[in-house]
Amino acid sequence: MTRARLYHPLLLCLTCMAAACAQHLLTADEAVSIALKNNYDILVAHNDAEIAKVNNTPGNAGMLPTVSISGSDNYSLNSGLEKLVTPPPAQITYNYVGSNVFAANALLNWTLFDGGKMFVTKKKLGELESLGMLQFKTKVLQTAYDVITAYYDVVRQKQQLASIRDVITYNQEQVTILQTSFGAGLSPKTTLLQAQIDLNVFRENALAQEVVITMAKRNLNLILCRDANEQFDVSDSIPLTYEPDTTQMVRKLYSSNMDIRSVQKQVEVARLSLHEARALALPRITVSGGYAASQMDNPQSSFYLNRTYGPLVDGGITIPLYQAGSVSRQIAAAKLSLSSTEYNLKNTKLDVASQLLNALDEFEIQRSLLQIEKGNDTLAKENLDISMARLRLGQSTSLELRQAQESYQDSRTRLINIEYNLKAAETKLRQLTAEL
Secondary structure (H helix, E strand, O other), rough: HHHHHHHHHHHHHHHHHHHHHHHHEOOOHHHHHHHHHHOHHHHHHHHHHHHHHHHHOOOOOOOOOOEEEEEEEEEEEEEEEEEOOOOOOEEEEEEEEEEEEEEEEEEEEEEOOOOOOHHHHHHHHHHHHHHHHHHHHHHHHHHHHHHHHHHHHHHHHHHHHHHHHHHHHHHHHHHHHHHHHHHOOOOOOHHHHOOOOOOOOHHHHHHHHHHHHHHHHHHHHOOOOOOOOEEEEOOOOOOOOOOOOOHHHHHHOOOOOOOHHHHHHHHHHHHHHHHHHHHHOEEEEEEEEEEEEEEEEEEOOOOOOEEEEEEEEEEEOOOOOOOOOHHHHHHHHHHHHHHHHHHHHHHHHHHHHHHHHHHHHHHHHOOOOOOOHHHHHHHHHHHHHHHHHHHHOOOOOHHHHHHHHHHHHHHHHHHHHHHHHHHHHHHHHHHHHOOO
C-alpha cells in the first residue's frame, strides 16, 4: 500500500473531525433566546401590544380638548357697475379694482360631559393594552414550547443515529467473526453473506437517519428564523429532572394560564363596550372658545376697511331623544357580544383544565414507561453482549445474535421516544402554567 493511500483515510477522518468541531453547540436555553429575538410571530405580537399601548391615552378616550388654528386670505380683482338710487342718483363704473379678505382664528373644543363614555373608553383602552400584553406572552410561551420540542426532537434523532451506529459496531464484529469461521470451514458462506447484508442494511439506516437529523435541524432553524442550512450541534441527552406539583398546578391554573387570562380580559373589554353603548343615550355637553380676527379691504364697498377681532366663547348641550333605534341596536349587540365572550371564557377554562389533566396523565404514564424501559434496555444490552460472546466461542448462531440485535435496537428506540415524550409532556405542563 502506498503512502498516499495510507494518508488518505487519515486525512478524511481529520477533515470530518474538524467539520464537527466547527459546529456550534446550541443549548435549549440559547435556542429559546434566539427565537424570542428573531421569531416573526413574536415580533408581530410585540408590535400589536405596542399599538395597544400607544392607543391608551386620555386624548384617544376623548377626555382632552382639541385646539386648532386656521387662517385664510382671499384676494380678487373686480370690474363692475354700481347705480345708486339715493339722491342724487349716480352711477359708478370700476375696472380691475383689487379687494382682499383676511381671516384667522384659534379655536378650542372640549367635551365636558358625554354620559361618562370618555371615562369608560379610557378604562377600556387600559384593558386592551393589558390584553395585548397577555396575547404577546401567550405567543412567547407557544414559541418557547415549539422551540423546546423541536430542539429535543433533534436530540432524539441524534440519539437514534448513535443507537444505529452502536448496532453497526456489533454487526461489523459479527461479520469479522463469521469471515474467520467461514475461512476455517466452521460455518457456511450463506451465514456470512446474510450478516454482510444485515450490516449494509444498518448502514443504509444510518444514512437515512442522517437525513432525518438534517430535516429536524432545518425545522428548528425555521422556528428560530435562521437560514435553513445554519450548522449547529445539540446536546447528547434529554434532561428529565422535572417534578410537577399537581395540587399547586390545578390550584393556580386559572390565575396563571395565559389563554384564560386573555379571554378574561376580552370579557372585561366587552363589558366596557356595553357601558360605552349605554352612555350614547345620555346628554352631551360641549364648550368651545378661542380668538378670531378678520380684515376686509375693498375700495368699492361702503367701508374701505373693515377689521374685527376678539375672543369668542360657545357652549352647547345635545340631548338624544330619538336616533332611529341606533343606540338600542348598539346596546343589544354589545350585550350579545358580552354573552359570547362569557361563554368563550367558560369553554376556555374547561379546555385548559382538560389539557392540564391530559398533560399530567401523559407525564405520569411516560415516567412509568421510562422506568420499565430502562430495565428492558439494560437486559437487552446484556443479552446482546452474551450472544456476541457466545458467537466468538462458536456457541451461538447468527440468528440468535440477529434477534438479540433487533431486540436491543427496538428497546433503544422505545427508550429514546419515551424520554422525548416525557420531555414534551413536561414542556406542555410548563406552558399551561406559564412557567416556560
